[in-house]
Amino acid sequence: MTQVKRINRIFMMAVAPFIGMMIFILISSLQVSIQLTMPDNTSFTQDWNESQKQITLGLTKAQHTAEYTMETVGRVSKLYQKTTNTMNSIVNTASAQAKRPEQIYNRRITAKLGTPMDQVNSDKLTAELYRIGSTSYNGYAMKVKLKSPEAMKMTLGNDKFGGTETTMQAVQRYGAIAGVNAGGYADGRGGRYPLGTTVMNGKYIGGFHPSFKDLTFVGFNKEAKLIGGKFYSQYQLDKMDPHFGASFVPQLLHNGVSLKIPEKWASSRAPRTVIGNYKDDQLLIMVVDGYDENGKSGALLSEMQKKMQNLGVQDAYTLDGGGSSSLIFKGRVVNNPSDGHLRQLPTHFLFFK
Secondary structure (H helix, E strand, O other): HHHHHHHHHHHHHHHHHHHHHHHHHHHOOOOOOOOOOOOOOHHHHHHHHHHHHHHHHHHHHHHHHHHHHHHHHHHHHHHHHHHHHHHHHHHHHHHHHHHHHHHHHHHHHHHOOOOEEEEEEEEOEEEEEEEOOOOOEEEEEEEEOOHHHHHHEEEHHHOOOOOEEEEHHHHHHHOOEEEEEOEEEEEEEEEEEEEOOOEEEEOOOOOOOOOOOOOOEEEEEEEEEEEEOOOOOOOHHHHOOEEEEEEEEEEEEEEEEOOOOOOOHHOHHHHHHEEEOOOOEEEEEEEEEEOOOOOOOOOOOOOOOHHHHHHOOOOEEOOOOOOOHOOEHHHOOOOOOOOOOOOEEEEEEEEOO
């Protein structure tokens, strides 16, 4: 064993240098190669420049498009404004032309009445007050153009059937700009009741009464247009769509033609209240003064008939007269009531500003 260990030592010592040399050669022959791949700076710059160029080109196109769009919108806007102005001008011209006949007609009838003493103009109505007269009577006329159905109504005295109040009281209570007495009446049962057929807000007050002894209905439909005449059945009057109305006697004009005045009403003078309409639905209300009801002062019905006809009125009706005649305008009593004061009445026509 000892010999063997020596041999091994000798052998190891002999080959040790050789083994060391081999290890050195092996290690020195190994090479580590690491390749770092970097992008090509020239290619990257070219790509960036190309992208920037495309973006800039796109933005320029977008700007041009926006500018063109704004310019087009501006042109269209100017064209629209010009078209609108032209259409407005056409409409205004057409409207003015359409109103010319009405204005000419109004000037024509107003010229016959003269210069107004007073007037009111609002969205609901135009009312003008005139003085009228002749050698035998003096009075007042009120021309009214209703622009809205809300501009007029009829009232009962203190808002009850059989109740009474003066026209001034009714005007003040309702805040009206003008008022006039309406239909006739009869006293009885502790009250003062309207004659004949009376309509309030489309309803018959006290029922329908067929026309008798020349009694005539006069009132307004739902469009505030004057209606009236003799009616022998409710069906006849219903076709006129009455909204307000009262009764008295007689009717003076129909479609501009004079109607026969009953003999019993023809020869006496008295304070008068009459109402009529023109072709354009304007109203004319005339109130004539008298100092009593004895038949010696005031106007004849034939005089009122002729006056209304000469003024171009189409349909004319007599309202209650005598001491009942009363005209209120802008808070004052215009006429001179024959009683010396306003009479308590059951019905009134009121007009609103």
